[in-house]
Amino acid sequence: MIVRTTAECDGTDREVVDPHGNWVSKRIVLGGDGVGFSFHETTINAGSVNEFHYANHIEAVWLVEGTGTLTDGETGQVYPLGPGSMYLLNGHERHTVTADTTMRMFCVFNPPVVGTEVHDENGVYPLVSVPPQSGRHRATPDA
Amino acid sequence: MIVRTTAECDGTDREVVDPHGNWVSKRIVLGGDGVGFSFHETTINAGSVNEFHYANHIEAVWLVEGTGTLTDGETGQVYPLGPGSMYLLNGHERHTVTADTTMRMFCVFNPPVVGTEVHDENGVYPLVSVPPQSGRHRATPDA
Numbered sequence: 001m002i003v004r005t006t007a008e009c010d011g012t013d014r015e016v017v018d019p020h021g022n023w024v025s026k027r028i029v030l031g032g033d034g035v036g037f038s039f040h041e042t043t044i045n046a047g048s049v050n051e052f053h054y055a056n057h058i059e060a061v062w063l064v065e066g067t068g069t070l071t072d073g074e075t076g077q078v079y080p081l082g083p084g085s086m087y088l089l090n091g092h093e094r095h096t097v098t099a100d101t102t103m104r105m106f107c108v109f110n111p112p113v114v115g116t117e118v119h120d121e122n123g124v125y126p127l128v129s130v131p132p133q134s135g136r137h138r139a140t141p142d143a
Numbered sequence: 144m145i146v147r148t149t150a151e152c153d154g155t156d157r158e159v160v161d162p163h164g165n166w167v168s169k170r171i172v173l174g175g176d177g178v179g180f181s182f183h184e185t186t187i188n189a190g191s192v193n194e195f196h197y198a199n200h201i202e203a204v205w206l207v208e209g210t211g212t213l214t215d216g217e218t219g220q221v222y223p224l225g226p227g228s229m230y231l232l233n234g235h236e237r238h239t240v241t242a243d244t245t246m247r248m249f250c251v252f253n254p255p256v257v258g259t260e261v262h263d264e265n266g267v268y269p270l271v272s273v274p275p276q277s278g279r280h281r282a283t284p285d286a
Contacts, residue, residue, distance in 0.1 A: 001215050001236045006205075006227035028205060028229045029251075035201045035233050036253045037180050058178045062149075062171060062249065064207060072144050084149035086171045090178050093144045106205065106249045108172075110179045 004028055006041060013115050022048035031112035038112035044068075044103040053094045056127045058110045062086040066103030071096040147171055149184060156258050165191035174255035181255035187211075187246040196237045199270045201253045205229040209246030214239040 009015045009026040016025045022045050029039035044050060044066070051073075063085045070079045070087055073094030079087065081103070089095065097103070111127065152158045152169040159168045165188050172182035187193060187209070194216075206228045213222045213230055216237030222230065224246070232238065240246070254270065 001217075001234060001238070002231040003213065003222045004229050004231075006229070029203050029231060033231065033233065035203070035231065037203075037251055039203050039205065039229075039251055041205070060172050060178065060180075060182050062182065062184070070146065074144075079146045086147050086149070086182075088145040088147075088172055088176060088178065090176065091144060095144070108180055108182055108251050 002033065016115075018050075021045070022050055025107075027113060027115065029112070031114035033112075036110065036112065038109045038114075040107040040109070040113070042103075042105050042107055044097060044099045044105070046099055046102045048099050050097045050099075051094070052097065053092070054089060054109075055092050056111075057113070058092075059089045060086065060108045061089075062106050064104045064106065066099060066101045066105075068097060068099040068101070068103055071098070145176065159258075161193075164188070165193055168250075170256060170258065172255070174257035176255075179253065179255065181252045181257075183250040183252070183256070185246075185248050185250055187240060187242045187248070189242055189245045191242050193240045193242075194237070195240065196235070197232060197252075198235050199254075200256070201235075202232045203229065203251045204232075205249050207247045207249065209242060209244045209248075211240060211242040211244070211246055214241070 006026055006028060009028060014027045014030065016027065018024065023042055025040050025042040027038055027040045029035060029037065031038060063081055063083055065083055067080075067082045070081050071077070073096060081097070149169055149171060152171060157170045157173065159170065161167070166185055168183050168185040170181055170183045172178060172180065174181060206224055206226055208226055210223075210225045213224050214220070216239060224240075
């Protein structure tokens with residue numbers, strides 16, 4: 001049994017800050033925990049527009065607070081987002097999240113994010129199996 | 144891409160009510176979604192004491208609201224729980240959750256809960272690979 005708090009992620013490898021300043025992601029469960037998924041709390045700033053693409057990961061996102069929209073980059077379809085909205089990227093879809101107000105969301109990744117992922121030349125996060133490095137990451141990893 | 148809301152779970156297979164009336168679990172992602180995990184929002188009533196054991200599943204639980212305690216049934220250790228607390232049952236530990244106030248938590252199961260699990264003769268949830276049946280379940284499944 002492992003017991004942690006969100007506050008314990010602050011200032012560690014588990015807290016990742018978007019280099020553009022649009023979001024912060026706190027990863028309370030990572031690949032190194034060996035349970036087959038990672039589990040993140042992500043806060044997206046009001047007024048930001050964020051393009052994401054996880055070519056190697058499935059992600060589920062469940063909103064707790066905030067409102068905005070999700071645009072499916074493959075189809076162009078736009079979905080409203082609010083507290084209780086959930087989207088499941090089961091087809092590695094490119095997508096855009098626009099935050100009208102500050103959004104707080106819980107995210108599950110399979111396979112788990114390890115913590116050292118950075119964009120490759122195609123803007124895609126690779127699969128990584130090494131344990132996280134020390135230091136706070138600021139290098140565009142998975143939210 | 145799948146987009147759903149918590150409200151859409153109400154009154155369906157995805158909403159599971161504890162037969163003792165102590166908790167409600169809304170499973171927005173289930174095994175049938177084919178992504179390797181299930182993702183639940185569980186509300187535990189204030190004043191309730193709940194014994195859980197998932198012999199076949201790993202579970203991560205992250206509290207959003209409420210306070211109480213977690214007792215590791217294997218070691219007897221007691222942990223305080225509050226907003227931002229997370230516990231990861233990576234060793235299939237028997238555990239007791241005591242809710243001092245109403246608790247709201249997000250839970251990830253690996254392997255995914257399918258929706259038809261019921262306690263076996265040892266009080267353990269079996270692995271189930273069939274799709275969920277219709278109707279609202281009230282038969283002591285995973286929270």
